[in-house]
Amino acid sequence: MTEKRNLTCIGCPMGCALTVEVDDDGYVWSVTGNTCKRGEIYGKKEVTNPTRIVTTTVRVTGGEMDAVPVKTKWDIPKDKIFSCIEDLKDIVLTAPVKTGDVVLADAAGTGVPVIATRDVI
Amino acid sequence: MQEYDLVIIGGGPAGLAAAEAAKKSGACSLVILERDRELGGILNQCIHNGFGLHSFGEELTGPEYAKRYIDRIRDLKIEYMLATMVMDLSEDRVVTAMNSENGVFSIRAKAVILAMGCRERPRGALNIPGYRPAGIYSAGTAQRLVNIEGLMPGREVVILGSGDIGLIMARRMTLEGAKVKVVAELMPYSGGLKRNIVQCLDDFGIPLLLSHTVVDIHGKNRVEGVTLAAVDEKGKPIPGTEEFYSCDTLLLSVGLIPENELSREAGIALSAVTGGPLVNESLETSVPGIFACGNVLHVHDLVDFVSEEAATAGKNAAAFIAEETLRSAGEQGPVIPLLAEGGVRYTVPSCIHLLRMPEELKVRFRVGAVYKNAYINVFAGKERVIRRKKMVMAPGEMEEITLKKEWLSEKTDTITVTIEEEEI
Numbered sequence: 001m002t003e004k005r006n007l008t009c010i011g012c013p014m015g016c017a018l019t020v021e022v023d024d025d026g027y028v029w030s031v032t033g034n035t036c037k038r039g040e041i042y043g044k045k046e047v048t049n050p051t052r053i054v055t056t057t058v059r060v061t062g063g064e065m066d067a068v069p070v071k072t073k074w075d076i077p078k079d080k081i082f083s084c085i086e087d088l089k090d091i092v093l094t095a096p097v098k099t100g101d102v103v104l105a106d107a108a109g110t111g112v113p114v115i116a117t118r119d120v121i
Numbered sequence: 122m123q124e125y126d127l128v129i130i131g132g133g134p135a136g137l138a139a140a141e142a143a144k145k146s147g148a149c150s151l152v153i154l155e156r157d158r159e160l161g162g163i164l165n166q167c168i169h170n171g172f173g174l175h176s177f178g179e180e181l182t183g184p185e186y187a188k189r190y191i192d193r194i195r196d197l198k199i200e201y202m203l204a205t206m207v208m209d210l211s212e213d214r215v216v217t218a219m220n221s222e223n224g225v226f227s228i229r230a231k232a233v234i235l236a237m238g239c240r241e242r243p244r245g246a247l248n249i250p251g252y253r254p255a256g257i258y259s260a261g262t263a264q265r266l267v268n269i270e271g272l273m274p275g276r277e278v279v280i281l282g283s284g285d286i287g288l289i290m291a292r293r294m295t296l297e298g299a300k301v302k303v304v305a306e307l308m309p310y311s312g313g314l315k316r317n318i319v320q321c322l323d324d325f326g327i328p329l330l331l332s333h334t335v336v337d338i339h340g341k342n343r344v345e346g347v348t349l350a351a352v353d354e355k356g357k358p359i360p361g362t363e364e365f366y367s368c369d370t371l372l373l374s375v376g377l378i379p380e381n382e383l384s385r386e387a388g389i390a391l392s393a394v395t396g397g398p399l400v401n402e403s404l405e406t407s408v409p410g411i412f413a414c415g416n417v418l419h420v421h422d423l424v425d426f427v428s429e430e431a432a433t434a435g436k437n438a439a440a441f442i443a444e445e446t447l448r449s450a451g452e453q454g455p456v457i458p459l460l461a462e463g464g465v466r467y468t469v470p471s472c473i474h475l476l477r478m479p480e481e482l483k484v485r486f487r488v489g490a491v492y493k494n495a496y497i498n499v500f501a502g503k504e505r506v507i508r509r510k511k512m513v514m515a516p517g518e519m520e521e522i523t524l525k526k527e528w529l530s531e532k533t534d535t536i537t538v539t540i541e542e543e544e545i
Contacts (some may be wrong), residue, residue: 008315014515015315035512035522052320053170056296057268067271069184076323076371085296099188116186117168 002029008047011070018043051075052083055117059105063095063120070103071117076110083108096121126442127151128216128230130383132163135415136236138428142435143234144197144241148442152228153194153201154218160194160201161187162238163261164424166268171291171316171512184347186424203293210387212408217421235384235398236431238434241286249506251338260286260374267293275370279347280304281335283311283318285365285422285517287374292321294372295388301325302366305333307356310491312376312517314422322523336363336474344369377420387411394467395419398542400455401438402473402482404430411439419469419485430479433483455531461530464488464495464540466516473536482524484498488514496541501528512539 002023011018018044021029031043037072045051050072053075057067084107104114110115127148129136132155140153157369159165164172167505194201197521202220206451209217214233219225241259258266258274260361264286266272276299283306291301298397304322310331311501312320331350336358337348342389351362379397382390399404404413412436415427454476459468468486492514499507499522506528514520522538529536 008317008319017513017520046305049354051498052324053180054296055169057168059271059434067269069182071170071182073167081296098459099185112433117182118165 002109005047007043009034009039009042011036011042013107017068018045020044020045032040040058050078052078052115053082054081054107054114056088058088058116059096060093060120061092063097068093068097068103068120069117072107072110072117073113076107080110084110084114088114093120122215123226123228124230125150125152125228126231126236128214128228128232129234129236130210131155131162131236131238131415131417132157132160132201132203133236133238133415134164134187134190134436135238135417136139136162136234136425138186138431139234139236139412139414139438140201141190141197141200141434141488143434143439144199144435146436146439148232148435148439151199153199154205154207154216155201155203156205156206156308160191160203160204166261166265167289168268169293172424175423176428182293183424190428207383210383210411212388214410221483224292227500230410230441232354232412234412234431234434234438235406235413235417236415237380237383239377239379240308240422242378243372247373248362249335249338252341254338254340254343254527256344256370257338258339258370258372260284260372262344263290263370263372264293267297269275271385273297273299275299275344275462277302278370278372279335279349279366279368280374281347282306282376283313283329283377284298284374285313285317287372288313288317288321289371290374291327292325295325295327298398300368301327302368303328303330303349305330305335307334307352307375308332308516309417310515310517314517334358335485338371339365342372347371378415379417379420381417384411384413384417389413392419392467395469397469399472400470402470403441404434404470405437405441410438410441412441419467421488422517426519426521429483429484430485432435455533457529457533458535459484460535461486462537462539464490464492464542465538468538473524473529475526475531475533478529479525480526482526483521484522484524485519486539487516487519488540489516491515492540492542497522497542498537498539499524500535500537500539502533502535506527 018033055071164187172186207221315521339346345365349360412434414431
């Protein structure tokens with residue numbers, strides 16, 4: 001049984017309407033509607049292993065601001081978003097924090113580190 | 122009075138990119154005036170990723186994108202003043218500003234770049250009945266509270282308007298533990314980028330109700346709920362479609378307005394469509410030597426294009442200072458107006474001095490409705506010079522074309538950008 005799934009490509013602002021044919025084993029038969037290679041890659045990935053970069057904030061003490069923005073260094077599986085947020089909830093950093101500092105070494109067991117995305121002095 | 126070659130009003134993405142380009146193009150003394158306590162503008166509160174795909178080929182967060190430009194500003198030793206509010210701008214390019222260190226002061230500039238950005242349309246502009254309870258925020262205010270101040274505006278949220286900030290905040294509030302019940306959009310299409318609809322709403326199962334609006338806000342001291350209703354083609358609520366949503370917070374993401382009080386003071390002609398200055402091929406306003414770029418000129422979707430546009434403004438301002446630009450009307454030669462017709466709402470620029478035009482000129486515009494499989498046609502006079510098929514065009518996504526100087530001559534009386542719907 002193959003299933004047709006309609007997706008919007010997010011590879012660029014074009015937002016191509018993709019149709020991905022995928023069977024029960026997760027084998028992708030076709031990606032159509034894309035206008036470039038990125039669409040095909042995204043379409044395949046989105047039905048087999050959808051991932052996202054997660055961005056949020058973490059508490060800081062002793063700095064010019066009370067929160068520092070952070071992100072997962074790479075994208076993590078979509079179903080790990082909330083456990084990643086949960087892992088970061090109780091972390092309190094002490095200023096100074098520098099862009100790129102590792103805030104959490106392993107987000108939700110994905111092996112992906114969470115890093116700061118700005119300086120807090 | 123202090124004197125500078127160039128004063129840049131605003132230290133957000135537009136001001137930073139304009140400053141870098143102007144400095145590299147030879148403007149010797151320049152200063153950026155920024156009202157916030159730091160450079161970077163709204164990027165500082167946009168902690169999500171997706172910035173820089175076009176200019177850096179990678180997905181940066183807002184603060185990271187800002188840092189790249191701020192570092193360049195520091196490397197180039199460009200002067201900037203923070204916590205400094207510009208109060209007045211005159212036609213002869215005297216900038217009056219104030220801060221707690223210097224009080225009120227004036228700067229005479231050879232050129233000025235307007236880079237003040239835009240602000241959000243407030244509730245007062247919407248005619249929603251009801252009391253004025255706590256819990257109604259513009260999406261950008263909520264974004265600042267959550268991302269910079271570390272405060273949560275509420276727990277149960279309804280969002281009116283599907284602009285990008287509203288979509289981003291739907292996800293952000295969800296990640297912070299709030300329940301976002303619905304996003305309602307007056308128009309039959311979203312005003313936001315597709316990727317934001319996918320990643321901010323679809324990912325979290327947040328419904329988007331198109332052709333819906335808020336017809337009542339309940340609660341006296343704090344929002345207790347809102348009533349949504351479907352609207353007809355004219356945007357009028359349809360009786361009998363009302364539905365109550367309980368919530369403690371209503372976020373508004375209903376459009377951005379270029380912030381042009383200073384431009385008005387200087388007597389700069391503004392566009393009735395964009396709310397921003399009318400500019401020529403050099404991104405120069407109707408007042409010679411005053412340039413505009415970024416969201417103060419017209420609201421952009423992507424910061425990459427803001428940076429690109431601002432760099433052009435910076436370069437042109439430097440040329441103006443160096444008097445490379447032909448200034449007097451006689452030297453400027455013919456001026457060709459750009460006409461936005463047939464579904465095109467406006468173009469930036471809106472006129473071209475043929476002699477000052479570079480070999481290739483980017484023209485950006487927005488369409489007024491959603492088009493599928495339509496063509497962008499560009500006519501120089503009566504001759505069609507561009508015919509490009511687009512699978513999808515929407516008001517939420519800016520379009521661009523490149524005009525070539527070779528297509529134009531002194532005989533060209535107009536350039537028309539128009540959308541053709543039928544396939545021929």
